[in-house]
Amino acid sequence: MGKLALAAKITHVPSMYLSELPGPRHGTRQDAIDGHVEIGRRCRELGVDTIVVFDSHWLVNANYHVNCGAHFQGLYTSNELPHFISNLEYAFPGNPELGQLLAQACNEWGVETLAHERTTLAPEYGTLVPMRYMNQDRHFKVISVSALCQAHYLNDSARLGWAMRRAVEDHYDGTVAFFASGSLSHRFAQNGLAPEYAFRIWSPFLETLDRDVVRLWEAGDWKTFCGMLPEYAAKGHGEGFMHDTAMLLGALGWSAYGGRAEVITPYFGASGTGQINAVFPVTPVADDAIPKAQASSADGYTNIGQRL
Numbered sequence: 001m002g003k004l005a006l007a008a009k010i011t012h013v014p015s016m017y018l019s020e021l022p023g024p025r026h027g028t029r030q031d032a033i034d035g036h037v038e039i040g041r042r043c044r045e046l047g048v049d050t051i052v053v054f055d056s057h058w059l060v061n062a063n064y065h066v067n068c069g070a071h072f073q074g075l076y077t078s079n080e081l082p083h084f085i086s087n088l089e090y091a092f093p094g095n096p097e098l099g100q101l102l103a104q105a106c107n108e109w110g111v112e113t114l115a116h117e118r119t120t121l122a123p124e125y126g127t128l129v130p131m132r133y134m135n136q137d138r139h140f141k142v143i144s145v146s147a148l149c150q151a152h153y154l155n156d157s158a159r160l161g162w163a164m165r166r167a168v169e170d171h172y173d174g175t176v177a178f179f180a181s182g183s184l185s186h187r188f189a190q191n192g193l194a195p196e197y198a199f200r201i202w203s204p205f206l207e208t209l210d211r212d213v214v215r216l217w218e219a220g221d222w223k224t225f226c227g228m229l230p231e232y233a234a235k236g237h238g239e240g241f242m243h244d245t246a247m248l249l250g251a252l253g254w255s256a257y258g259g260r261a262e263v264i265t266p267y268f269g270a271s272g273t274g275q276i277n278a279v280f281p282v283t284p285v286a287d288d289a290i291p292k293a294q295a296s297s298a299d300g301y302t303n304i305g306q307r308l
Contacts, residue, residue, distance in 0.1 A: 002172035004165050004282050005046040007248055008039055009180045011265070011275040012057070012129040014084035015198070028199075033133050035265030035277035039179075040134030042279070049174045050095045050141040051134070052102070052164065054247040055126035056182030056240030059148040064106060064113040064160055067121050067144040068099020076128055090128050095141035098172055102143070105167035110293030111160045126181040126244075147182065147244040153298075154230055155291035157243040161250025162290045180248035184210040186239035189272035202272035209236050210267060210274040217261035217278065226255040226289075239273070253285030 011032050019029035043051065058065070073091040078084060096117040103115035127144045135142065145164075149157065161178070168176045185206040189197035201207035213232065216225045226249060233242035249257065265277035
């Protein structure tokens with residue numbers, strides 16, 4: 001019925017908003033902003049009506065959650081970096097119908113998920129920042145999905161991504177884009193060194209690791225990447241433990257995915273973290289490689305390696 005038309009891994013660095021304002025950082029994130037504008041343009045060209053954001057700033061401690069209110073509007077100040085994002089205005093429509101379909105499909109695929117339609121819950125800046133540059137005219141409906149998952153399995157996040165694709169393609173009458181909103185390595189500069197690392201990666205190890213990952217994406221070596229994702233998430237300080245990335249790759253077919261990433265905004269450093277805007281072509285794929293549901297069969301303690 002419906003169509004997943006575009007998938008992307010996107011940055012949401014708050015310095016993009018700071019880049020708009022007068023001062024020493026003015027214009028310094030224009031490349032990232034331009035990347036968002038280009039991805040938004042492609043969504044319009046493809047007829048996308050709703051953007052689903054896997055938001056690595058939405059922290060949850062149990063279950064997966066879908067914020068699918070009918071409308072979102074307000075002023076946002078980051079509790080994490082209030083000197084970067086303060087009083088950011090936002091407004092865009094939601095899509096309760098699709099949000100309920102997404103949650104229903106996830107539950108049917110064994111990943112416990114709750115949809116929140118009648119809620120005062122506001123989106124986090126992993127959603128708000130990209131929507132500022134892709135959706136200023138409120139053209140797209142927006143749904144936010146929790147992706148800073150504190151006690152979750154990457155396998156379940158991958159399965160959630162696939163289930164959400166099934167919801168779109170099998171039950172939704174419309175066209176959708178999925179975004180994994182989060183960084184690659186996410187080791188912030190040590191306090192006191194933030195200005196020095198404003199445009200740098202925290203360590204040579206993390207930068208080398210990130211650049212190798214981007215090369216895997218561009219080469220389409222998803223079997224290698226999916227196999228290393230749990231360790232990369234841990235040792236590479238992946239944002240949100242890289243659950244947003246697992247969701248995106250799950251939607252694309254996990255290790256059976258056959259596409260190659262197209263880099264829109266080349267890899268860059270921000271406050272020590274590694275960032276990128278990259279589009280992942282959506283290709284036909286079966287569910288053979290999608291991980292089995294894990295939390296629904298868990299019966300007690302597992303060590304951190306298994307949990308990741």
